[in-house]
Amino acid sequence: xxxxxxxxxxxxxxxxxxxxxxxxxxxxxxxxxxxxxxxxxxxxxxxxxxxxxxxxxxxxxxxxxxxxxxxxxxxxxxxxxxxxxxxxxxxxxxxxxxxxxxxxxxxxxxxxxxxxxxxxxxxxxxxxxxxxxxxxxxxxxxxxxxxxxxxxxxxxxxxxxxxxxxxxxxxxxxxxxxxxxxxxxxxxxxxxxxxxxxxxxxxxxxxxxxxxxxxxxxxxxxxxxxxxxxxxxxxxxxxxxxxxxxxxxxxxxxxxxxxxxxxxxxxxxxxxxxxxxxxxxxxxxxxxxxxxxxxxxxxxxxxxxxxxxxxxxxxxxxxxxxxxxxxxxxxxxxxxxxxxxxxxxxxxxxxxxxxxxxxxxxxxxxxxxxxxxxxxxxxxxxxxxxxxxxxxxxxx
Numbered sequence: 001x002x003x004x005x006x007x008x009x010x011x012x013x014x015x016x017x018x019x020x021x022x023x024x025x026x027x028x029x030x031x032x033x034x035x036x037x038x039x040x041x042x043x044x045x046x047x048x049x050x051x052x053x054x055x056x057x058x059x060x061x062x063x064x065x066x067x068x069x070x071x072x073x074x075x076x077x078x079x080x081x082x083x084x085x086x087x088x089x090x091x092x093x094x095x096x097x098x099x100x101x102x103x104x105x106x107x108x109x110x111x112x113x114x115x116x117x118x119x120x121x122x123x124x125x126x127x128x129x130x131x132x133x134x135x136x137x138x139x140x141x142x143x144x145x146x147x148x149x150x151x152x153x154x155x156x157x158x159x160x161x162x163x164x165x166x167x168x169x170x171x172x173x174x175x176x177x178x179x180x181x182x183x184x185x186x187x188x189x190x191x192x193x194x195x196x197x198x199x200x201x202x203x204x205x206x207x208x209x210x211x212x213x214x215x216x217x218x219x220x221x222x223x224x225x226x227x228x229x230x231x232x233x234x235x236x237x238x239x240x241x242x243x244x245x246x247x248x249x250x251x252x253x254x255x256x257x258x259x260x261x262x263x264x265x266x267x268x269x270x271x272x273x274x275x276x277x278x279x280x281x282x283x284x285x286x287x288x289x290x291x292x293x294x295x296x297x298x299x300x301x302x303x304x305x306x307x308x309x310x311x312x313x314x315x316x317x318x319x320x321x322x323x324x325x326x327x328x329x330x331x332x333x334x335x336x337x338x339x340x341x342x343x344x345x346x347x348x349x350x351x352x353x354x355x356x357x358x359x360x361x362x363x364x365x366x367x368x369x370x371x372x373x374x375x376x377x378x379x380x381x382x383x384x385x386x387x388x389x390x391x392x393x394x395x396x
Contacts, residue, residue: 081106092371114183266296
């Protein structure tokens with residue numbers, strides 16, 4: 001009789017734990033979560049070898065319940081960068097809940113020219129870490145430069161807490177970009193396939209012709225760092241010798257945001273690189289559009305893809321261009337159809353706004369939009385920017 005009672009009690013406990021895990025109230029510990037142990041964790045996209053994309057990038061499901069999560073960052077003017085997590089994106093693109101706003105400080109310049117954020121496992125403990133990036137104005141009339149730091153172990157997607165953060169990396173101005181950056185982005189993946197995380201730091205810049213709207217065509221460029229150290233986030237195998245500049249394709253000359261991500265879009269076992277911008281044509285009304293290109297099969301030896309897609313431009317969006325302060329992009333499988341979807345971010349003084357393009361293909365085409373081609377999802381969160389500033393934002 002007691003055996004039956006114990007079994008019944010154990011069954012109740014298991015059911016309660018499953019419910020808590022499904023709704024994200026239990027965090028993975030050392031990479032093990034209840035749904036995975038019970039074989040209930042859902043794959044999100046098949047890879048070319050028949051495995052799922054979870055094995056390629058599992059850390060975007062922070063709470064381990066099989067539903068995609070996102071993080072939005074905003075770089076302030078006083079050496080800080082803040083973030084919020086959006087847990088469990090639904091079929092309509094809305095997050096089930098948003099975390100409290102948290103922030104950390106960078107150690108150098110006050111002026112921010114861009115920001116980015118990524119989710120990855122840097123130290124190999126199989127728990128999602130937060131990687132934050134700032135593009136900083138040197139204040140010397142010369143090129144801006146990029147710094148980043150790793151905050152180990154996302155302790156709770158509900159309140160936004162993370163563990164200890166590293167010092168700024170790099171600790172000098174060696175990662176220089178352009179003179180007038182218009183935001184940037186960051187992504188972390190195992191690019192060279194050796195089992196260690198690599199990093200891409202990207203900036204969207206006004207180019208050598210000068211600063212200001214219409215002064216020159218904006219262009220993307222990026223650096224690649226290989227084999228991030230599990231303790232301090234420094235690339236143990238160094239940086240790719242030169243920055244990669246995309247001079248053949250420009251998103252325009254009035255960009256106000258940018259993003260980067262890596263994903264195997266066509267399932268051939270090789271990463272493709274996605275570069276995005278948020279463009280504003282000021283007028284009555286302002287015309288705001290997301291723009292992007294896809295680079296097929298990024299080669300870790302050369303730092304470049306074998307080819308680029310044409311520039312893709314989304315529909316005009318109902319945003320006041322004067323309120324923009326950055327943008328970003330990341331890839332998820334939102335609707336569980338085993339196809340990659342792209343999320344575009346616009347950070348405004350009215351708060352976070354984003355749009356999802358379903359079924360992004362290798363040529364940069366999307367099949368349809370959430371919620372529609374000309375509207376955005378506008379959640380209520382604690383993360384808002386100041387109108388008229390361009391500190392930079394990121395999405396990971």
